[in-house]
Amino acid sequence: MDFDLPESVCDLLRKKQFVLDNLPRLEAVVSRYRELMDSLDPDVRILMKEAICKLETCLLPGTVSYNFSYIKLDSFLAQCNKSLDFFQGLLSQVRDVESLLDEEIEQINQVDLFDLQEESPKEDSLPGDENSPKSFEADEEQSATESTSPKKESPTKDPDKDQPTTKTESEEKLSPLQREDPPNSLSEGRPKTCSPTKESAPQTGTASEMTSSSDNAAAASTQVTPTVVEFVRKIEHRRNVAMETILYLVERMTPALKKIETLVYETNSGSSSEMVCYYERYELRLHASFVSLICCNLDRFTSLLLNSETPLFQVETVLQGNAPSVQPCVESIGLLLKQNMVHLMNGFKLIPRWIAGSCNRVPRLEVEHSIEKYIQSSFYEDLYNIPDIKRRLVVINQTVTRVCAALYKHIVTWNRYSELWLYNKEQVLNQNSNDTLYDYEDKMNYFSEIESELRLRLNDKCWVPVYCVRVNLFTLGTQIISLATEWKETIATNLIRTTRIKLTEYRDKLEAIDKGLEPLVIDVETFKNALQVIQDVNSMVLDTDLLQYDIINRNNALKKHSVQDLKCELNELTSSWQKTYSAANVKYLRILPYRDIFAKVSQQAVNQFLEKINDFLDRFYSEGPYSIPDDLVLGASFMVNYSTEFDTLNMEKTEKLLSEELFDLPVSDYKPYEEAYRVHQKLELIYSVYNKMQDQMIRWGQTLWCNLDARVLQLGVDEEVQTVKQWPHDIRSLAHCESLEQHLMGFKKSVDLFVKLKHEAMRERHWLELMNKTGTQFPMSPEVFTLSQLFDMNLSHFEHQCLEIISAAIKELNIENAIQDIVTTWTRDMILPTVVHVTVNCSIKNDVDSDDEDQTSSSSDVWKPLVDKSEEEEEHAYQLGDITPMLVIP
Known part of the structure; x- marks a missing residue:
């Protein structure tokens, strides 16, 4: 419109356009500030609150009213961008360190505390030995120097990138736990064993993936399985290296913070109050990492103990003592595996805790008078009391117990061969020395089956898996095979020995037959002997065939089990038998013509023997023990002679029967003699009990009367009575048996009288009276008075008289006791029992009835042995009556 505007308005329009042109730059600064603030978590906000305050101080002028000074706007925007660049660079460095700390914690999570790989982990110095970077302390000093330099505008540049240093010789010799200055760059100073590379480290830390990786490593291992001690030592050794790695990683966190x-x-104390939240944050993350590490490793090891495809370790099985066992024993295996868990938890005693509000380790405390010189505050106490870890430790202990129980159960199954080592070979064979060939062959087959079964088993697979344990059966199987072979050889040796004993006995018999065929026949006896030998040879034909068949079978059994055969013994048996059999046939042909002559002589001898038997039977029934059933004493003396005669007649009878058989004579009738012999055998049974009872009475009779034990006598006689009652009726019906029963019952009654005679009332006068009744005399001295003297009295025949004497003695004892009471009263007390009269002032004598009773007793027959003593006491009473009146005046 071509209006002329004032200069001030035109200037304002120009500035407005300038502001509008720079408005996107302002919006970019605000947007960049918001993005930075939104990316901060609460802990970083607290950590960088001073930097945030500086940044906000720089941005604060943009919130006030604008004065339209475009020169100041350019300056303001440049200053804001510079502050934002510095804050962003500082935040980027902090986050780089945080990422490295997170990476270290992740590496701790991936540590294998049960490393079962074939090759042991590298135990040389940790990476960074060749070109070790500077320490964090040096890096911090360099950062502080650069913060004051003019190049502070670019804090993102790493000032140490081009400043590598080399390690000294003394530094190379230090272990990871002894190094004071960890590497500067966390990525360059990372341990090789825990590096999260594709080649060595697992991708995740879950228990299932760790299990699969360890199984693959175990499958790639060699076939040489370590022993349980080697297995535990290897794990503990590798765990020590792993714990050094963990300790190294934990110690690297302090320089990083x-x-x-x-x-x-711009400080380096490690105990900044503004970073307390950071210290607690990473200590808690470290604690959680340890918990996860322990739980994952324990779960994996528990799975390996029960579900490992390849055995973790092997044990040897041996026959030790009298039982199969493993080496080391099951208890030691369980103890070693459980101690391995203790070693795992004790490893965390090396990981120190941080001082509260700091990232510096707690210093060790020196302790006096203790096994451990120093006490270190570690993560052990907190980790051990975590319920998840405790529960897993209990599960592992239960799993170890389960594995040991299964191992023991497998070993116990070998006890089915226990008879091989529990029994003594010689003792068992001596007890079964009379076994048949079938028994021997059955035993050898049994041990051969054991031997072949075990050989086949060992050739196929000489070990068995029991969960994670490889049980090597070679030594035990070899020992049992050796024992089975020894048993088989011992049985075979015993079979050969018994066979040779049979052959020796048979050879001796043939030699005896050969000697019996040598004498010439000159009379009946020599003819009978020769004929008997020939008959024995004929009867041996079947036995010889059976013996040859038995030896052939024994030889076949021995050859079946590859043991020494009996071919030579069999040939010797055959030749000896043929020789003896031929000689017997020749002898028979030579004596055959004289047989009829000697047959007539033998018949005459048989007739004479029958007459002798008839005379003996008449004498046996009329004069022998059979004829005196009531007198057992005399019958016992006769039994000795008649038993001898019966034995002699039995021998002659056997000889005559043999003669009749040899000469084909008619068989004689010996029935009367056999009947008499059966009666004699019954009498022998009866008199054997009688003689046994007499022997016992002689033994009991040596006992003194004062040492009488009626129970022993009663038991002895009751035993014999019970024996007699068990005899059959045909024996008990004999009169001799009735006499024996009367004798036993009489002795039993005598024992009852012995008990009554032990009464204290029996005096010497009573024993004298008893001797007069029974007609016996013996001394009454206790040193020589024995039971044999009582046995001679036969008290059972004088039972009534004995009981009368005992009854009278008991009554006399009562009278003696009454007289003794009177004597005691007059000699000791000398006081008359009196009572006070109720009407007269005087006393009268009491207990007049007792005086009357004594006078009444003196008139009885029992009083007679005590007359002298009674008269003496009456005289004393009369004197007392003369001196002391019945009425006593006070």
Whole structure:
């Protein structure tokens, strides 16, 4: 419109356009600030609150009213972008250190505390030995120097990138736990064993994936399975290396946190109050990492104990003592595996805790008078009391117990061969020395089956898996095979020995037959002997055939089990038998013509023997023990002679029967003699009990009367009575048996009288009276008075008289006791029992009835042995009556 505007308005329009042109730059600064603030978590906000305050101080002028000074706007925007660049660079460095700390914690999670790989982990110095970077402390000093330099505008540049240093010789010799200055760059100083590379580290830390990786490693291992001691030592050795790695990683966290402190606050104390939240954050993450690490490793090891495809370790099985066992024993295996868990938890005693509000380790405390010189505050106490870890430790202990129980159960199954080592070979064979060939062959087959079964088993597979344990059966199987072979050879040796004993007995018999065929026949006896030998040879034909068949079978059994054969013994038996059999046939042909002559002589001898038997039977029934059933004493003396005669007649009878058989004579009738012999045998049974009872009475009779034990006598006689009652009726019906029963019952009654005669009332006068009744005399001295003297009295025949004497003695004892009471009263007390009269002032004598009773007793027959003593006491009473009146005046 071509209006002329004032200069001030035109200037304002120009500035407005300038502001509008720079408005996107302002919006970019605000947007960049918001993005940075939104990316901060609460802990980083607290950590970088001073940096945030500086940044906001720089941005604060943009919130006030604008004065339209475009020169100041350019300056303001440049200053804001510079502050934002510095804050972003500082935040980037902090996050780089955080990522490295997170990476270290992740590496701790991936540590294998049960490393079962074939090759042991590298135990040389940790990476960074060749070109070790500077320490965090040096890096922090360099950062502090650069913060004051003019190049502070670019804090993102790493000032140490081009400053590598080399390690000294003394530094190379230090272990990871002894190094004071960890590497500067966390990525360059990372341990090789825990590096999260594709080649060595697992991709995740879950228990299932760790299990699969360990199984693959175990499958790739060699076939040489370590022993349980080697297995535990290897795991503990590798775990020590792993714990050194963990300790190294934990110690690297302190310089990293100090570097953050240097970047943010330009200090290097490690105990900044503004970073307390950071210290607690990473200590808690470290604690959680340890919990996860222990739980994953324990779960994996528990799975390996029960479900491992390849055995973890092997044990040897041996026959030790009298039982199969493993080496080491099952208890030691369980103890070693459980101690391995203790070793795992004790490893965390090396990981120190941080001082509260700091990232510096707690210093060790020196302790006096203790096994451990120093006490270190570690993560062990907190980790051990976590319920998840405790529960897993209990599960592992239960799993170990389960594995040991299964191992013991497998070993116990070998006890089915226990008879091989529990029994003594010689003792068993001596007890079964009379076994048949079938028994021997059955035993050898049994041990051969054991031997072949075990050989086949060992050739196929000489070990068996029991969960994670490889049980090597070679030694035990070899020992049992050796025992089975020894048993088989011992049985075969015993079979050969018994066979040779049979052959020796048979050879001796043939030699006896050969000797019996040598004498010439000159009379009846020599003819009978020769004929008997020939008959024995004929009867041996079947036995010889059976013996040859038995030896052939024994030889076949021995050859079946590859043992020494009996071919030579069999040939010797055959030749000896043929020789003896031929000689017997020749002898028979030579004596055959004289047979009829000697047959007539033998018949005459048989007739004479029958007459002798008839005379003996007449004498046996009329004069022998059979004729005196009531007198057992005399019958016992006769039995000795008649038993001898019966034995002699039995021998002659056998000889005559043999003669009749040899000469084909008619068989004689010996029935009367056999009937008499059966009666004699019954009498022998009866008199054997009688003689046994007499022997017992002689033994009991040596006992003194004062040492009488009626129970022993009663038991002895009751035993014999019970024996007699068990005899059959044909024996008990004999009169001799009735006499024996009367004798036993009489002795039993005598024992009852012995008990009554032990009464204290019996005096010497009573025993004298008893001797007069029974007609016996013996001394009454206790040193010589024995039971044999009582046995001679036969008290059972004088039972009534004995009981009368005992009854009278008991009554006399009562009278003696009454007289003794009177004597005691007059000699000791000398006081008359009196009572006070009720009407007269005097006393009268009491207990007049007792005096009357004594006078009444003196008139009885029982009093007669005590007359003298009674008269003496009456005289004393009369004197007392003369001196002391019945009425006593006070």
